[in-house]
Amino acid sequence: MSIADHQTVRVLSGRFVLERxxxxxxxxxxxxxxxxPDGGAVMRRVDEAEDPADAWAALWNGDAAHPPDATxxxxxxxxxxAVGAVPVWVAASFDGDIVLVPAARLDEVTRLLAEAGHRVEG
Incomplete structure (x- = not known):
């Protein structure tokens, strides 16, 4: 078993949008x-998204930092x-990863991650 198999993932405060x-x-x-090459994108905190369907929740797996070469x-x-057909948008930081998921599906995401052996906090 590797450290990847049982991670603690924290839900960050706020809601986010994706923008060019x-x-x-x-x-x-x-x-x-x-x-x-396309000019780039940003994950920006907007707690009051104009369209709730556009709001994303942010997950962070870096509280227990892992080395950049951890596989x-x-x-x-x-x-x-992916098995649950949940879209994601990700960005890596030095100690962990940010994974955005549709905010409206956060309960489902929590269940899918728990079934895979992870713990979701927040």
């Missing part, structure tokens, strides 16, 4: 930014979500 980097409105609210950490989180 060029459309980001307030840098202070940005949780993560990715600069890609399977992100896969162990997103695989059970």
């Amino acid at each position: 980097a060029a459309d980001a409105k307030d840098a202070a609210d940005i949780l993560a930014a990715v600069n890609g 399977g950490m992100l896969a162990a989180i997103v695989a059970p979500l």
Whole structure:
């Protein structure tokens, strides 16, 4: 068994939206930014999303930091979500990963992760 098999994942406070980097409105609210060939994207905190269907919840698996070369950490989180047909958007940090999931499906996400052997807090 590897450390990836039984992770603790914390639900971060707030709700988030995904935006193209060029459309980001307030840098202070940005949780993560990715600069890609397409101009990039940001995860931005917006607790009062205009359309609740656009709101995402953020999961964090880095409270028990894992080394950057640990294998399977992100896969162990997103695989059970893929089986449940839950869309995700991810960004890696030095100590862990941020996984955005549709906020309306957070109860389902918690159940899927628990069934896969993970613990969800928050």
